[in-house]
Amino acid sequence: MRSPTELTAAFRLQGLKLTPQRQLLFRLLHGNTVHPTAEALHAQASEVMPGISLRTIYQTLNDLAAMGELQLVSVGSGPSRFDPNVDDHHHAVCIECGAVVDVYVHNLAVLRVDGLAGFQPETARLVFSGRCQRCAAASGEPTPPKHR
Amino acid sequence: MRSPTELTAAFRLQGLKLTPQRQLLFRLLHGNTVHPTAEALHAQASEVMPGISLRTIYQTLNDLAAMGELQLVSVGSGPSRFDPNVDDHHHAVCIECGAVVDVYVHNLAVLRVDGLAGFQPETARLVFSGRCQRCAAASGEPTPPKHR
DNA sequence: CACGTATTTGCACGGGTTGTTAATCAGCAA
DNA sequence: TTGCTGATTAACAACCCGTGCAAATACGTG
Helix, strand or coil, X not given: CCCHHHXXXXXXXXXXXXXXXXXXXHHHHCCCCCCCEHXXXXXXXXXXXXXXXXXXXXXXXXXXXXXXXXXXXXXXXXXXXXXXXXXXXEEEEECCCCCEEEEEECCHHHCXXXXXXXXXXXXXXXXXXXXXXXXXXXXXXXXXXXXX | CCCHHHHHHHHHHCCCCCCHHHHHHHHHHCCCCCCXXXXXXXXXXXXXXXXXXXXXXXXXXXXXXXXXXXXXXXXCCCCCEEECCCCCCEEEEECCCCCEEEEEECCHHHCCEECCCCCEEEEEEEEEEEXXXXXXXXXXXXXXXXXX
16 A cells, blocks of 8 residues: 555545545555454544544545555455555464464465366465464463454 | 265264254255355255255354364355365355355465464465356356355 | 535445244153 | 153344445535
């Protein structure tokens, strides 16, 4: 995702208006690596701008995703997460605390895959599940979930 | 997933009772490769046993999943799908018709992955998205979705 | 400053799944 | 077979997550 300043210009170019709500979300998302849910962003935004609507959060997130500034990440069950990192990358999910981190795979094309005959793949999404460093260290005393 | 006969014994062993509804689901699922949704199974079951409840479908599917006889497959958005194939395998999803097929990857361990430092992976799920053979052939005249 | 139009907001609705409940039913022993 | 007991069913409501809608509001160009 580009910087708030660049997004401001991009939104104007598309005839979209620059509201305080949107600018706040630009700031909350820029450089954000925690893969927040819409609810989490709403909670964060509400601290700064009480009364901001969850509906607006969804709206803006969808706008950003449609512009390719944001990637939707769905990791099994639970609400969608939003990732301002739109590089070609994958994810690892902690089964204890729900944390999601970006991972990069350098040689996906080397995989030998059976059963794709006739199928024209466009994308491949890889999701690791396991325990993050914190939760693996504190096993037996798991960190409480950050989301939900 | 094991055969209906074996499941019958397995259910009895767990103290679970053998109802006609469950036996029907055993049969509908055994060897099923289309990754049906609960709704789809309900529709199929209703043809044979009118009045069977969707709740019962979910109940039995969850029982089977808890016993490791069934795998839940979540492919992005939409309802969960159920896979009686519990081998170590992955999936390809058609973005036109929603079809899901099993794929096998033989050398997952060869991947070079950045960002997993400290993370203890337990499973890796790989999902290809693209067009299935039918839809790729009939591009411009897509096959109607099977589910939803 | 005023106007046209996008945006925000609150509400209600929708799909998908689970919780609850009363009534029914299966398994088992006598 | 009968009766006991606890599991199962089916209907209903509730739940979560996300979206459609309409009225009120704010942006930003002229």
